[in-house]
Amino acid sequence: MSGPVYSQELTEKSDEELWRAFVAGTSAAAGSPGAAGNSAAADSGATGKGVAVRPSDAALDVLIGRYRRPLFWYLLLSTGKQDSAAQYTRNTWALLAAYRRPFQGFESFKGWLYAVATQNWVPATHPATFGFAELLDDLKRTEETSRRAKFFFLITELAPAERQPFLLVTVAGLTVPEAAKACRFDEERAWECLARAYGRLARAELFKRAEAADEL
């Protein structure tokens, strides 16, 4: 998919600056490739469809482009279902776009983004079932199947409350305090869940089981 071409000034901005620009509605001036007010600024952007309706949406488009793949990956690992992950990715960005205010209580935009995704669609406190079989079917059509299948086997071994902190810290790269906020855990509980998750995954049996999946 071809991405949009934004000015270097815009693409080099931090997540927080981009969000502020989006909220303030000033990112058009910060350098969309076309003229100010040209909706082509977002055309073929991260959305790829040119549907952004305001110039400032270029900042949102850059943000979406940055997190399109990692957020989808995180939600896929959380749900085990491709369809659900895509749906939740869409819903997360729609929720943020509709909210359009400064975020509060979170240190970084990234932490907030994953908190929105986690708390609204894959809450660690009310976990949904993991659609592992469906995911494995999907994986059969992808490359690196065996390695990912092994990883998915590992994920299924985790207790639901351990899965989200583990994914947020290890896959999404959040700090543990950020992950705790995203999960609505207190920090100590997040550390314990993370330790338990690592303890489970470190056991050799899981790797053996994962090797069996290579034959699939």
Add this chain to the structure above:
Amino acid sequence: MNCREASVLLIKRLFGEPDHESIAELAEHLRACPECARREAAYVQVRDEVRSMEPIEPPGELAEMLALGLQEALTRGTPPKRAPADPKPELAGYKKALIVGTVLIFLVALTVGLFVVFSGERAPVPNVAAVALLSGTADVRTPGSSDWHQARPREFLPPGVQLRTGPDSALKLRAAGVEWWLPAISAMGLEEPGLAELLVGRVYARCDGSKGSPVKLVSANGTVTCNEGEFSAVASLKRLRVGCISGSVQVGEEGQQTRLNAGQCAMLVERSLSGPTRSARPGELAHWLLSLEEYGGRCLSPRQRASVRVTPQTPILRNSVRIDDLGITAVVRGPVALVSIAAVLHNGGTEPWRGSLSAADVLLPPVLAQAESEPIELAPGVEAACRTAAVCLLQGRDGFYALGVNPNVWTRGEIGRLNLRVSASAEGGLRTFDCPTMNCRLKRPEHVDWAVSRDRVSPATPVVLEFEFERADCVDALQFETAKGVRALAAWRPDPPGDEWLRKARNVFIAVDVAADFGGAGRTYEQEAAEALLSCLPPGCATALIAYDGGLKVERSRLALHLPLRVEAMLEGLWCLNDNGESRTRDFLHEAVALASGAQGGGLLIFVTGRDQVGDLSQVADAAKAAGIRVAVLQVGSDDAAPAYRALTGATGGVALGLPDSEAPELAVLDFLANLRVSGTAGASVATEKGIEAAAFPPAGNFANQPVTGLLEAPSDANPIRGRFSMMAGERRLVHEFTLQVKGDIALSGALADELVRGLEARTAP
């Protein structure tokens, strides 16, 4: 610092920076604990492996979905007021549940209180039976219907209903003045709450006398009537066996009724009394007491139930003798336990009582050695103390080991005070510790030193201590000072693969040697044992019956599904046989193995025989092994299985048990079948270096998953002792090397310790 705390610190070190003090503590722990040191490397590996994984490319349609979603969101008029994410921690689920539960309890208590205050007269209790307790699944068929449906808790049962229980279920019904218990594999019709027909199996009834009219149980072979009391009834095709547990019951038809008092049994055949009434065997009585209370009170799991065994020698105290104070102290070292019991008894009756308390009769796992307690003489109104101790093995089942003490068989009255103390170390791989009786669970398995006292305890639920160990071979030792110095009892808990006997032996051949010598109880007892065996076999297996009464009889020899009708046909066939034929046990066993060998896929041959001596059975063993047949032997009328049978069953992976005629056949048969569920092990031995005297006790009954123990006569300068345990599990030899430090850190009174050692030495003598 324990390993759990260390694992959290390891993670903190991996993803953050713990404080310096913690780092120092962690470093110290890592030096002492190689397992945690290995764990850190594994954590890093997991993290790096996960992070190096390339995320999956989202599907193409995601772009379109995003565009539509954003368009909808951005064109929306008013943005939502509520923030899409909340950074504050949410209450943990259990805390929420606690709050909701407290509020609910308060509301329920308030409602009940208001109802009691304002309801005036109590609503009359309808004279309808209802399901009061349901364990497993039981079926109900309402009158006029041909379909069975599953019974539901608190379901009201109309008159004329039929009920049946499965192999692992039990049902308790309650109505005004009567309670019915239907244990596993039984069927009963309930004409009205106080009138039942026992179709097959066993039923217990408790009548409290408040009904006004007597409670009646009918069957094809006779009737039981009871005004006030408890009784047990077992129905089969030709007989009804009745046992009075408490109060009194009338057996027989009207005009020919015989009264049974507590502790008496009678047999009814074709509606009349067959033979004299007899006293209940102690095992029977204990079985009744245990079963009744289990189904009536708190339900024990099968594992917990298995941990408390009643034996024919179990002492039953008179109802007038109560326990004022019971102290149980258990020191657990891996799979061995040293248990001391102190009891203060009080005779509240009018007659003197003489007896003694014996640890072996109230403890299970099997007792390796016990100190004899002094005989007790209790005049009316007098109390006396008694003390005893035993070394026993925790009995394993399904990965759990349990130690059970059953005060219920001592007294049916309340225990004035129960003191329980448990001391265990995690060196033997202890992971969890539970005491369902006292509703407690160990949180930190590194070391247990736990004590609790309760006043006015019902002895209905046995005191069960459950232990779960790491799934690995492990040796631990119990060491205590004696007059001769420190003695160490090392125990090895092997981890051989479990073997569900049904999986390997779906074909079950039952060979009954009718011509054998069954001892004083005679053929009747053999029939009871065979009946219990056939009734207790799981319905999923295919069975065939072979019998010998001087000539070989092949009754129902074709393997077919084991169904109640087939059981009745088999029993009919057995009862028709003569018992005066010439005994040729060995030849019959040969024939039985040959017949069983013809079946596809091997199977299990259960050989029911008497106490006749047999010679060498190695040829039979070879033939059975070649055909994949596991042989199990039930020697009726014999206290213990003959060595030849033990060798045969050991070689084929079966089990040999003696069934003395003082024991309740159902109990022994259930034990027999339960023990068959695991594969056989044999050839246990222990060897040590430095020439230390060592002797191995094989696991009881040669069953897998049970610990092997060795008594080491260790002088004080022998530290550390190195040695090796070994044994065969099926075709596999299991070996485990160990190193022990002899400490002798368990305090036990000198006399008790010396007696225990004498008992252990006596066991090793042969």
